[in-house]
Amino acid sequence: MTTTQAAVLLGLIAGAGLLLVLRELIGRPTRQPHPAHTARLLTGEVAIGGHHIGTNDGWTGRLGQVVLRRTSGWGVLQVPHRDLLLLRKSVPRFLGERALCAAAGLALPVVGTAVLAVTGVRLPVAFPAVTGIIAAVAMSFVPLANVADLARAKRAEFRRAMTSYIDLVALERAAGAGAAQALESAARIGESWAFRRLRDELAHARWAGIPAWEALRTVGDDLRLPDLADTADVLRLSAVEGATVYDVLRSRASAMRGEILADDQARAGARTERATAPLAATAVVFMLLLASPVAMRIG
Numbered sequence: 001m002t003t004t005q006a007a008v009l010l011g012l013i014a015g016a017g018l019l020l021v022l023r024e025l026i027g028r029p030t031r032q033p034h035p036a037h038t039a040r041l042l043t044g045e046v047a048i049g050g051h052h053i054g055t056n057d058g059w060t061g062r063l064g065q066v067v068l069r070r071t072s073g074w075g076v077l078q079v080p081h082r083d084l085l086l087l088r089k090s091v092p093r094f095l096g097e098r099a100l101c102a103a104a105g106l107a108l109p110v111v112g113t114a115v116l117a118v119t120g121v122r123l124p125v126a127f128p129a130v131t132g133i134i135a136a137v138a139m140s141f142v143p144l145a146n147v148a149d150l151a152r153a154k155r156a157e158f159r160r161a162m163t164s165y166i167d168l169v170a171l172e173r174a175a176g177a178g179a180a181q182a183l184e185s186a187a188r189i190g191e192s193w194a195f196r197r198l199r200d201e202l203a204h205a206r207w208a209g210i211p212a213w214e215a216l217r218t219v220g221d222d223l224r225l226p227d228l229a230d231t232a233d234v235l236r237l238s239a240v241e242g243a244t245v246y247d248v249l250r251s252r253a254s255a256m257r258g259e260i261l262a263d264d265q266a267r268a269g270a271r272t273e274r275a276t277a278p279l280a281a282t283a284v285v286f287m288l289l290l291a292s293p294v295a296m297r298i299g
Contacts, residue, residue: 063096080151112128179190180206201219231252
């Protein structure tokens with residue numbers, strides 16, 4: 001079998017796989033519904049694993065649903081549930097993005113081998129198969145890294161907003177508002193996504209009969225922000241024992257600002273150190289350009 005024939009065969013296999021995926025997504029009118037989908041309809045659940053499918057997920061979310069049904073018991077998928085919850089992204093959409101990246105990594109070596117075969121360069125048949133599997137596995141981790149980076153940025157942004165929120169809560173408490181009222185009034189002042197998230201959690205806690213500081217602790221646990229959970233403990237003590245918390249809250253907000261400033265300075269120092277090597281290399285090249293005419297005259 002020549003390289004061209006092998007490339008054509010791999011292309012046919014990839015096309016057959018794509019047709020199977022489309023058949024699973026679209027289906028046939030006479031096809032019976034999937035048992036997992038029927039169970040979700042009967043129980044009222046929207047998505048597997050308790051994650052809702054957004055209206056903007058599109059065909060990526062549908063592809064992720066197929067992947068989730070087929071691999072719901074696999075632990076190798078590494079689904080970052082907390083990060084996805086923070087980014088308001090559904091698990092099926094995340095899995096659909098991973099499947100698309102894996103498919104792209106699997107197809108790239110096949111396409112490259114076919115192009116090289118047309119130009120006359122022949123590669124072993126095992127080359128696209130082995131490199132395709134490696135590329136598919138490597139590219140499937142790209143959405144995972146993107147979600148981790150976005151979640152890290154979101155947490156940093158939320159932490160910055162919380163410094164202002166804690167100050168606002170302290171002012172509300174100094175004005176004589178109760179603990180729950182202070183939390184809700186302070187959350188209504190801001191218009192960023194962080195304040196909207198707090199308003200949603202506090203409203204849910206109010207209708208569910210849960211104390212407001214427990215909602216604040218829930219947000220802190222979900223976002224992995226211990227400072228927010230500590231603030232919830234302070235407000236709980238204030239509501240239960242009537243302790244004065246104005247100075248405690250203001251000092252906590254000031255400490256959070258100091259930590260954020262220290263982190264920013266550390267990142268700025270690291271970026272400055274990373275920029276030193278390119279600047280030094282540029283200076284060396286510039287000196288070589290200046291010295292080259294003199295060296296040529298001497299030679």
